[in-house]
Amino acid sequence: MNYEISTAQTDEFLDVAALDRIAWPNMNDTFIPDGEHIWRVWCDHATLLVAKVTDREPFSETHEVAGALVMFPSQNGELFLHKIMVHPVCRGKGVGTALMKTALSGAKVPVLLTVDPDNAPAVALYEQFGFRSRERIDGYYRPHEDRLIMEFLPATAS
Numbered sequence: 001m002n003y004e005i006s007t008a009q010t011d012e013f014l015d016v017a018a019l020d021r022i023a024w025p026n027m028n029d030t031f032i033p034d035g036e037h038i039w040r041v042w043c044d045h046a047t048l049l050v051a052k053v054t055d056r057e058p059f060s061e062t063h064e065v066a067g068a069l070v071m072f073p074s075q076n077g078e079l080f081l082h083k084i085m086v087h088p089v090c091r092g093k094g095v096g097t098a099l100m101k102t103a104l105s106g107a108k109v110p111v112l113l114t115v116d117p118d119n120a121p122a123v124a125l126y127e128q129f130g131f132r133s134r135e136r137i138d139g140y141y142r143p144h145e146d147r148l149i150m151e152f153l154p155a156t157a158s
């Protein structure tokens, strides 16, 4: 599989929303995907990266979305990495790594994210990039949805 990382174009927000509906493991309870409207907003006003396949495998069409990452500035001057997801048939091929590398390459301020502590693939990916656990908040979303708050400090961050 060959792919390239780019900034999502406005007309791709529905493709990313569709990926969000299938990319997540059904851990503990039914996952609630983000709505199509917010993906449109992120497309225009956040950093929304997509990994698009450039050959026919594993999809039937080229330029289908194999993965996506969304990140935006937070109120306290940090960046918040809200979501990274890779299509189930495209995992283990470096797509998540490529998205993270692109997202973090220009980061000059701390990057925060939350992750399910039981999501071993995601925690391992983040740790590979130097994210460290800042805090654990039980019941962060719904009562059974605990989250680790992880942070990445770029070399230039004060």
Ligand SMILES: CC(C)(COP(=O)(O)OP(=O)(O)OC[C@H]1O[C@@H](n2cnc3c(N)ncnc32)[C@H](O)[C@@H]1OP(=O)(O)O)[C@@H](O)C(=O)NCCC(=O)NCCS
Residues within 6 Å of the ligand: 023, 024, 025, 083, 084, 085, 086, 087, 090, 091, 092, 093, 094, 095, 096, 097, 098, 114, 115, 116, 119, 120, 121, 122, 124, 125, 128
């Ligand atoms: C987490 C996710 C984005 C990783 O994407 P990916 O393209 O498969 O990742 P890569 O192939 O680039 O692998 C990068 C690293 O992630 C970790 N990783 C990936 N899959 C893993 C698995 N099944 N088990 C353990 N670690 C895993 C490893 O550290 C791996 O590095 P390595 O190959 O040197 O061991 C993907 O599994 C996914 O979309 N999961 C569902 C959505 C999700 O949980 N998103 C993050 C939530 S905050």
